[in-house]
Amino acid sequence: MLEVNGLVKKYGKQNAVNNITFSLEGGEVVGLLGPNGAGKSTTMKCIVGLLRKSAGEISIGGHDHLSVEAKKLFSYIPETPHVYDLLTVKEHLQFIAQAYSVINWQEKAVELMEIYELDDKQDKLGRDLSKGMRQKVSICCALLPDPQILFFDEPMIGLDPKAIKNTKRIFNELKTKGKTILVSTHLIDSVETIADRIMIMKEGNIIGNDTLANLKSNFSRDDDSSLEDLFLELTKDE
Numbered sequence: 001m002l003e004v005n006g007l008v009k010k011y012g013k014q015n016a017v018n019n020i021t022f023s024l025e026g027g028e029v030v031g032l033l034g035p036n037g038a039g040k041s042t043t044m045k046c047i048v049g050l051l052r053k054s055a056g057e058i059s060i061g062g063h064d065h066l067s068v069e070a071k072k073l074f075s076y077i078p079e080t081p082h083v084y085d086l087l088t089v090k091e092h093l094q095f096i097a098q099a100y101s102v103i104n105w106q107e108k109a110v111e112l113m114e115i116y117e118l119d120d121k122q123d124k125l126g127r128d129l130s131k132g133m134r135q136k137v138s139i140c141c142a143l144l145p146d147p148q149i150l151f152f153d154e155p156m157i158g159l160d161p162k163a164i165k166n167t168k169r170i171f172n173e174l175k176t177k178g179k180t181i182l183v184s185t186h187l188i189d190s191v192e193t194i195a196d197r198i199m200i201m202k203e204g205n206i207i208g209n210d211t212l213a214n215l216k217s218n219f220s221r222d223d224d225s226s227l228e229d230l231f232l233e234l235t236k237d238e
């Protein structure tokens, strides 16, 4: 579903992503972990076409990632949610519905706004929303077209505990529906139970990419260690 081959991204002379190669099978849920500055957001932004890659090839569903065909297949939830100042919450959903030709969008929009407790805020303008509300709008907009693949960059940031719980539940539902998900997060426990695979980045490189069980048996001395312990062990400074 996603193929990333030899991806390099430089900011000036600095390599933020160093020639990384990985893929995601259809229906796979992969947790992308890494310390601050590891290159997670840069990788995601290159995949979704928000940043121009310095080298490498990326395909989504067999299409070049910059093609319209690829763009129809995925949604992206950015680390910092961007909303339109002069559109209301409901108009954001209407805009996405029209852009992606979503059938029965109103029904789905009502359901999403209820889940994220935005139903009483549907007429509020984007510019008047709090950070957490913006994040909720961003998640609702991403879920509305029911895409095959979802890229979540720190989706829990700014969410209240109820919204975090609901997002974890939605991850499970998406997984059950066979969606492919790449989720970058610092909330390690939020991916520990649902991720089929964990990918760990450090300094622009992938330093671990396997099932949690395999990562534990390869890198940990202790079977009872958590993903958090493993993450800290793998990413510690030499």
Ligand SMILES: Nc1ncnc2c1ncn2[C@@H]1O[C@H](COP(=O)(O)OP(=O)(O)OP(=O)(O)O)[C@@H](O)[C@H]1O
Residues within 6 Å of the ligand: 011, 016, 034, 035, 036, 037, 038, 039, 040, 041, 042, 043, 079
């Ligand atoms: N616009 C930019 N210009 C220059 N350097 C950048 C820019 N954005 C990111 N970087 C650098 O690229 C590297 C990777 O950053 P990136 O934001 O991808 O990391 P991250 O793993 O998402 O970190 P975090 O967990 O803090 O969000 C860092 O060294 C960062 O300083």
